[in-house]
Structure formats: C-alpha cells, structure tokens
Amino acid sequence: MPSVDQTVLQFMEMAANRYYKLILVIGPSGSGKTAGLRGLSEACGYPYVNLNLLLGQKLLELPRKDRPLELLHLLQGIIAAAGNGIVLVDNTEILFDRSLRHDPLRCLQQASRANTIVASWSGKAEDRTVTYAEPGHPEYRRYTEVDALIVAASQH
Numbered sequence: 001m002p003s004v005d006q007t008v009l010q011f012m013e014m015a016a017n018r019y020y021k022l023i024l025v026i027g028p029s030g031s032g033k034t035a036g037l038r039g040l041s042e043a044c045g046y047p048y049v050n051l052n053l054l055l056g057q058k059l060l061e062l063p064r065k066d067r068p069l070e071l072l073h074l075l076q077g078i079i080a081a082a083g084n085g086i087v088l089v090d091n092t093e094i095l096f097d098r099s100l101r102h103d104p105l106r107c108l109q110q111a112s113r114a115n116t117i118v119a120s121w122s123g124k125a126e127d128r129t130v131t132y133a134e135p136g137h138p139e140y141r142r143y144t145e146v147d148a149l150i151v152a153a154s155q156h
Helices: 004-015 033-044 051-060 064-082 104-111
Strands: 022-027 048-050 086-090 116-126 129-132 141-143 149-152
Touching: 004 022, 004 033, 004 116, 004 149, 022 033, 022 104, 033 048, 033 086, 033 116, 048 051, 048 064, 051 064, 064 086, 064 104, 104 116, 104 141
Parallel strands: 022 116, 022 149, 048 086, 086 116
Antiparallel strands: 116 129, 129 141
8 A cells, every 4th residue: 555655746746737736635633644744845845834833823913803804815825935836734723713714625625726735634534525523523524525636644
C-alpha cells in the first residue's frame, strides 16, 4: 500500500486539471496527517500552513460580527501568500467553528480554485462520503459525493 506522501504526490498531477484542485488527507487524530504534510513540505519544498494559527490570528483582529463575512477572503489570502501552485494546509479545525457560519468543505474548495490545496481533515472517508467529527458533536459534518481527491491516512 502506498504511503500518504506517495499517494498525495500522484494526486497532485491529477488535481492540476480539476475545477477544484483539492486533495483531502483524511484520518483520525494520530493517523499521520501532519507528519505526512510536514514530510512533503521538507522533501519537496511545498509551503506548509498551520491554518488554525494563521487564520485564528487574522480573525482575532476583527470584530466578532465581521468574522463570517471575511472568512473566505482571509483563507484565500493565506493560501495566496503561502505560495503559487501547491500549498499544504494542516490544522483545519478552525473552519468547522460554528460561529463562523461557513461550510468548511466549500471554503476549501473555493480556495483551491487558484492553487492546489492538500488539506488535512480529521474524520473518516468511505466511498465518496466524508465525515468530520462524530454524530452528536456540535461540529459534525457529513458530505456525500465530495468533489475532491481523497487520501486516507490510517493509523500505524
């Protein structure tokens, strides 16, 4: 079975020709998503973005009521500032914050129109269905027929 890094590298070529250039690396906490993205960054020179840190800092500068209005613009700005081409985005949990009133998958898809985004996603992928968190959790999300390339990170 190919490693997460190898699969992501194969998918990067495919993603370049898609409308949404989004690759989701999906797995539970501790499944190697961060290690895989950091390894790709070090080995290939792709920019690595800690989204919780960078987006959180920018959102804190805004009044609470303006944060949902500016979220997508800020996300796109962070991706654009990171590099032109392929950007590795880790720690995406901030996008699931209910107070931001946005669809996390749609945000990542929109941001991936200009650059290929390889994003970590804490959850599960089965067939073309992707979930985030567990049913009953306030941030639980379930998507079917996801328009993204999916790499399953499995626990070792």
